[in-house]
Amino acid sequence: MLVDSAVVEEMPVWLEVNGEPAVTWMCTPDQLEELATGWLHGEGYIESLDDLVKLRPCAPDLGFWAEVKAERVAAVKRENRKRVLASGCGAVSTFLADPHQVAYARARGEPPAPERLRALFKELFARGERYNETGGIHAAALTNEDRLLFHAEDIGRHNAVDKVIGAAVIAREPIAGRGLLVTGRISAELAYKAARAGVAYVATPSVPSTLAVTIARRTGILLVGRAVSGTPHIHRPDA
Numbered sequence: 595m596l597v598d599s600a601v602v603e604e605m606p607v608w609l610e611v612n613g614e615p616a617v618t619w620m621c622t623p624d625q626l627e628e629l630a631t632g633w634l635h636g637e638g639y640i641e642s643l644d645d646l647v648k649l650r651p652c653a654p655d656l657g658f659w660a661e662v663k664a665e666r667v668a669a670v671k672r673e674n675r676k677r678v679l680a681s682g683c684g685a686v687s688t689f690l691a692d693p694h695q696v697a698y699a700r701a702r703g704e705p706p707a708p709e710r711l712r713a714l715f716k717e718l719f720a721r722g723e724r725y726n727e728t729g730g731i732h733a734a735a736l737t738n739e740d741r742l743l744f745h746a747e748d749i750g751r752h753n754a755v756d757k758v759i760g761a762a763v764i765a766r767e768p769i770a771g772r773g774l775l776v777t778g779r780i781s782a783e784l785a786y787k788a789a790r791a792g793v794a795y796v797a798t799p800s801v802p803s804t805l806a807v808t809i810a811r812r813t814g815i816l817l818v819g820r821a822v823s824g825t826p827h828i829h830r831p832d833a
Contacts, residue, residue, distance in 0.1 A: 600728040604749050608657040611639060612667050616660075622724070622731065622748045623656060625757045629748075630658045632760025636787040638670050643763055699814035701831045703771055703794030706739045708826055711797060714742065715822050718775055721745050725777075734758045736793075737773045751778040752787065759791050769793060780806045780817055789813035797821040802829060 608618045609630050621629060630649060634640045639662050648661040705711060714737055724731045724747045734754035735745040744765075746757030755776060762769045770792035776784060780802035786809055788796045796802075797818035802810070810817045811831050819827040 600730070602724060602728045602730040602749055605656060609633070609660060610658070611660045611662055612664070613659075619750070619753060621750055621753045625746055625748075625761070626651075626656065626658070628746065628757040628760035628764060629753055630660065630760065631763050632756030632758070634660060634662065635759055635763055636756060636790050638673075638790070639666050640763070641666075643766060698812050699831075701816065702792065702814045703816070705773060705795045705797060705816060705818050705828075708821075708824070710739065711818070711826065712822050714739070714773075714775060715797075715799065717742055718745065718777070722747055722777075733777045735775045736762055736769065737775060739773060742775075743767065743772070751776060751781070752783050755784055755787050759787065773797065775821075779803060780819070782806050782809055785809040785813075785815065785817070788815055797826075799823075801827070 603622050604620055605623045606618050607621055607623065607626055609616045617633065619629065627649060631646065634646065640646050645663050645666050646660065647663060650659045652658065718733055718735050719725065722733050725733060731747050731749055732751040732754045733745065733747045735742045736758050737743060744758040744761040746754045748754040748757060759769060771794050774788055774793045774796045776796060776798045778798065779800040780796050780798050782803060782805035784796065785806035789809060793815065795816040795818060799820065799822045801819040802817045807817060807829050810829060814831045816831060817829040
């Protein structure tokens, strides 16, 4: 007897910035305004919602036209970034995560005690409607250690992070010094996004990559691997 197989949604969503094509995500099609805003923040197009003049959805299909302050776009273009194929779901990134170009920064804070961290992840997994339905999705959340502030699910781990960062930007809530919880491995791309956002630490039940550890150490972020185990693996900044 045949039964319906569980599947997770994956659709292309495009973004144009000041009239030029910028990116197309393969993503789970919800919290798309948050996804676009978070991506713009992570790529340096905006520092706050005030830099985003307008974000207009396209009616016929899934896409957005973003109008960003011209000086922000000019600053991104001056960086002359190389394109790299990121390990996070094979996403094409518009930056080169070169640790030798990242300036050292002081440590930004400490994670909560292991038992509190496990409790936050328990809440994160309990909120995962799609995860509980299919198991084939990633999640991310911003936390102030007392509770989860913003939560998102997506087929791409980097998209989930963009969604929670974007939600915080839209709500004009502070991101710097917060904790970032992710369900998948911490790749270089996630470490770079976390550094741009100014979070204090990134925690995962999985592990970070070597390049993620290098970026985090230079930018003052603390990484926590095996965060739901009895003995989390803590990677501390160099500075």
